Amino acid sequence: MKTSHFSLTDVGLRRQNNEDSVLVDERLGLFLLADGMGGHNAGETASRLAVTSIQKFFEEYENASEEVIDQLQPFPHELPLPGKKLIYTIIRANTIVTESADLASEYRGMGTTIVALLVSHDSIFAAHVGDSRIYLRRKGEFSQITEDHSVFFEELKKGFLTREQLDQLPFKNRLTRALGHMGKAKVDMKVVPPHKGDVFLLCSDGLTDMVDDDAIGEIISQHQDDLEECAHVLVESAKAHGGADNISVVLLRVDEP
Secondary structure, three states: OEEEEEEEEEOOOOOOOOOEEEEEEOOOOEEEEEEEEOOOOHHHHHHHHHHHHHHHHHHHOOOOOHHHHHHHOOOOOOOOHHHHHHHHHHHHHHHHHHHHHHHOHHHOOOEEOEEEEEEEOOEEEEEEEOOOEEEEEEOOEEEEOOOOOEHHHHHHHHOOOOHHHHOOOOOOOOEOOOEOOOOOOOOEEEEEOOOOOOEEEEEOHHHHOOOOHHHHHHHHHHHOOOHHHHHHHHHHHHHHOOOOOOEEEEEEEEEEO
């Protein structure tokens, strides 16, 4: 599969430090974005630990057989081996972040979201924990392919409250899943068959809290031939709307499936 990519992270307009981390490993076909949380520099530490740990563990198990991986962790039988490896490396990263938080009082309670794409042979594997998002633009349609692990979206799925009612909840943005401070990691995974021209966007909520989905989709539509320009326009749009948080984006385009 032939792809193009570009990533960008920006501190935004109101924060003093950047708690987002992005990592791209072309050889492994691994694209990662994490949005950390915690006092002092804990969020920055958590997100950096998450992405570097996933990369490290993926390298460690890159050539492991399906039999070996299945002995490490129960997986759905139908999930292809690369997807199993990606889930396992995220679970291992959760352990690293959690144990690191226990070693230093200033890091206690730190955590991070994670979104990941793995390009492998004829499939793209999309995994996430938390409320950072993955979007896909395909043949003119733009949609979110992850579901936020937050109080707002968990309650919205139940159908008992409207969006307007949920907007009034004081803890609507509280995460229901994250790496590092919520115990065992539960990773959501999708397998996406690639189509020529597909554009994937990984992003932190520093983008999506400032710019709505329609506007993000329109920016990608206008600039998908130049991913570097597209990334800069997305970040600048978030800053033009307030830039209240760190803003990070990873763009991946499928040039040849």
